[in-house]
Amino acid sequence: MIAALLDRLRQGDRNALARLISLAAQGEGLAELQASLAANPRSARVVAFTGSGGVGKSTLIGKLIPLVRSQGHKVAVLACDPQSPLSGGALLGDRFRMGSSTDDGVFIRSLAAQSGHGALADHLDVMIRLFETVGFEVIFLETVGAGQGDVEVRRFSDVVVLMLQPETGDDVQWEKAGILECADIVVVHKADLPTTEQTAAQVRAALDLSPARHVPVLRVSTKANTGHAELWQTIHALPLRRQHATAASLLLESAIAWFKERYQAAESRHDAELVKLIEAWQRGETPTEIAAQSLLNTLTRAKP
Amino acid sequence: MDHPIRIVLAKVGLDGHDRGIKVVARALRDAGMHVIYAGLWQTPEAVVRTLADEDADWLGLSLLSGAHMTLVPRVLELMKQANLDNVGIMVGGIIPEADIAKLTAMGVAKIFGPGTSLDEIVGFLKTPREPKP
Numbered sequence: 001m002i003a004a005l006l007d008r009l010r011q012g013d014r015n016a017l018a019r020l021i022s023l024a025a026q027g028e029g030l031a032e033l034q035a036s037l038a039a040n041p042r043s044a045r046v047v048a049f050t051g052s053g054g055v056g057k058s059t060l061i062g063k064l065i066p067l068v069r070s071q072g073h074k075v076a077v078l079a080c081d082p083q084s085p086l087s088g089g090a091l092l093g094d095r096f097r098m099g100s101s102t103d104d105g106v107f108i109r110s111l112a113a114q115s116g117h118g119a120l121a122d123h124l125d126v127m128i129r130l131f132e133t134v135g136f137e138v139i140f141l142e143t144v145g146a147g148q149g150d151v152e153v154r155r156f157s158d159v160v161v162l163m164l165q166p167e168t169g170d171d172v173q174w175e176k177a178g179i180l181e182c183a184d185i186v187v188v189h190k191a192d193l194p195t196t197e198q199t200a201a202q203v204r205a206a207l208d209l210s211p212a213r214h215v216p217v218l219r220v221s222t223k224a225n226t227g228h229a230e231l232w233q234t235i236h237a238l239p240l241r242r243q244h245a246t247a248a249s250l251l252l253e254s255a256i257a258w259f260k261e262r263y264q265a266a267e268s269r270h271d272a273e274l275v276k277l278i279e280a281w282q283r284g285e286t287p288t289e290i291a292a293q294s295l296l297n298t299l300t301r302a303k304p
Numbered sequence: 305m306d307h308p309i310r311i312v313l314a315k316v317g318l319d320g321h322d323r324g325i326k327v328v329a330r331a332l333r334d335a336g337m338h339v340i341y342a343g344l345w346q347t348p349e350a351v352v353r354t355l356a357d358e359d360a361d362w363l364g365l366s367l368l369s370g371a372h373m374t375l376v377p378r379v380l381e382l383m384k385q386a387n388l389d390n391v392g393i394m395v396g397g398i399i400p401e402a403d404i405a406k407l408t409a410m411g412v413a414k415i416f417g418p419g420t421s422l423d424e425i426v427g428f429l430k431t432p433r434e435p436k437p
Contacts, residue, residue, distance in 0.1 A: 014356060014357070015356055015359075015386070015387055015388075018356055018357050018358065018359035019359055021359065022307075022310075022359040026307050083338075084333070084334075084336075087333070087334050087335065087336045088308055088336040089308065089332070089333040089334055089335060089336045089337050089338065089339070090308075090333060090337075090338045090339065091329055091330070091333045091339045091341060092338060092339060092340045092341065093341040093343075095340065095342065095354065096341055096342050096343030100342070100346055100347065100350035100353075100354070101350070101353070102347075102349045102350055102353045107357055108354075108357060109357055109358060110338075110340050110358060112308075112338050
């Protein structure tokens with residue numbers, strides 16, 4: 001089924017693309033998908049937008065889409081919203097803020113993200129590869145309204161845009177570890193509000209304590225319609241991290257995430273081999289190092 | 305594999321009354337579905353594009369303006385053109401008795417009028433669908 005869908009995808013069938021993204025979201029046929037997409041170059045610029053709920057991520061993406069299109073690039077959006085841990089349900093309400101387009105060069109997909117998964121939906125890497133296969137040059141990634149510690153988005157993207165708004169936090173807030181560290185660009189959105197300069201100055205001061213990394217701080221107002229072109233130019237001028245040599249450390253991060261995912265899958269289906277391994281380790285029969293080695297072997301062999 | 309029902313909820317045309325559709329959106333969310341809220345003032349073309357890109361199982365349209373005999377057939381026609389015959393469509397709002405039969409004959413799976421309970425809508429969506437002829 002996946003091979004047939006991939007054929008249709010390569011012939012430009014949009015419905016096949018939509019279906020394949022669903023399969024990736026559900027974690028079906030991942031190995032086959034990854035294998036068949038591996039040959040394609042990582043050609044897209046993946047730009048992540050993160051920040052708390054209500055800061056204006058969807059709205060800003062909606063304003064950037066026409067700018068990107070005016071330069072002739074095809075643009076895809078993967079917009080994550082939270083999934084209820086209680087009911088499993090989700091209200092995916094990002095796309096209606098992005099304008100309703102029937103432009104073939106724009107593809108917007110809403111995704112549900114489970115809590116505890118870094119404010120992102122699962123298997124985004126595979127979805128990004130699918131878009132790259134059919135020539136989407138820009139991919140916008142929107143996190144669930146992300147909190148201070150949600151830094152996983154960095155793993156999937158070339159550029160992380162952290163969005164803040166005036167009246168958030170004092171100067172100590174910006175000294176905390178986490179989300180500010182992973183930002184490549186900081187946007188103070190709603191820059192028509194009165195305390196914009198104060199917030200921008202505090203963030204600037206905090207960032208300047210680490211002079212090795214230059215992080216631009218931009219003011220953008222969607223209400224006053226200012227700053228969007230400058231933001232897009234700034235995004236476009238940054239190097240593509242996913243292709244860059246310095247991304248080697250991302251391999252370890254990705255490997256850990258992959259390992260964890262496999263472990264959780266094996267755990268939830270009560271994999272007999274895994275249970276045996278854990279029990280032997282708990283009884284002290286297997287030393288930790290050897291148990292870890294066996295765990296790695298077990299999970300590598302196991303079907304995802 | 306079992307996956308949550310994906311449903312696009314939208315209002316087409318110039319009707320600006322969105323309280324009803326938001327109440328339905330909440331109920332479907334609480335029933336474990338993934339609700340893609342497309343919002344107000346959508347064109348039939350934009351709704352069908354949303355359905356396609358979101359790979360939805362269902363479309364729910366809300367119409368309270370009286371434009372249903374113009375807009376719903378247009379959406380159905382565009383769905384056919386986009387090869388989305390597998391997507392079920394339900395309509396909610398103020399639909400006169402006489403039009404219900406017409407819309408059903410065109411391919412609308414179910415029409416929910418005023419006074420419908422949320423349980424009824426959830427129950428309808430959770431009942432496995434018979435494949436279309």
